[in-house]
Amino acid sequence: MPVDSTAITRDQRIEARERNPKWQNDPVRIEMLECINCDACLRACPPNFGAIFNHGADVVIIPELCSGCDKCIPACPVDCIYPHPDWTSETATSSGSGDWWELPHSNNDPYV
Numbered sequence: 001m002p003v004d005s006t007a008i009t010r011d012q013r014i015e016a017r018e019r020n021p022k023w024q025n026d027p028v029r030i031e032m033l034e035c036i037n038c039d040a041c042l043r044a045c046p047p048n049f050g051a052i053f054n055h056g057a058d059v060v061i062i063p064e065l066c067s068g069c070d071k072c073i074p075a076c077p078v079d080c081i082y083p084h085p086d087w088t089s090e091t092a093t094s095s096g097s098g099d100w101w102e103l104p105h106s107n108n109d110p111y112v
C-alpha cells in the first residue's frame, strides 16, 4: 500500500511540517507587541488543528498547523490576531520559527 504523504492529520502536518494542501484560507498570526499572553486563543483553537502554543513568554501560532478557521480571532480580548496572507513556508524558515516545531513534540503539547 502506498504511503500517504499528504498532511491530512495534525500528526502528519507536524511530521511533514506542511499545511494541509487543501486548506484555502491563509494562516493567522499574533502581533506580539499587542498580545497580553492570556492564552484565550490557545484554548479556542480546535484540537484537530492545535496551532497555538506558549513559547517562552510569548504565545505563537505555527502557520503550518493553522487552517485559518478564525475561531481564535473573536476569543482574543485585545484583537491582536491577524490574517497572514504573506506567509509562505520559505519565510517561515527565515523568520526563525524552526524551534517552534519542538512545541508540539513536547510534554506540554496542550492539544494532546
Ligand code: SF4
Binding pocket: 027, 028, 044, 045, 046, 049, 050, 051, 052, 061, 065, 066, 067, 068, 069, 070, 071, 072, 073
Ligand atoms: S485560525 Fe483556527 S486553526 Fe488557526 S490558530 Fe486560529 S483557531 Fe487555530
Ligand code: SF4
Binding pocket: 030, 034, 035, 036, 037, 038, 039, 040, 041, 042, 059, 075, 076, 077, 078, 079, 080, 081
Ligand atoms: S487571545 Fe490574544 S492576547 Fe490572548 S494570548 Fe491569544 S493573541 Fe495574545
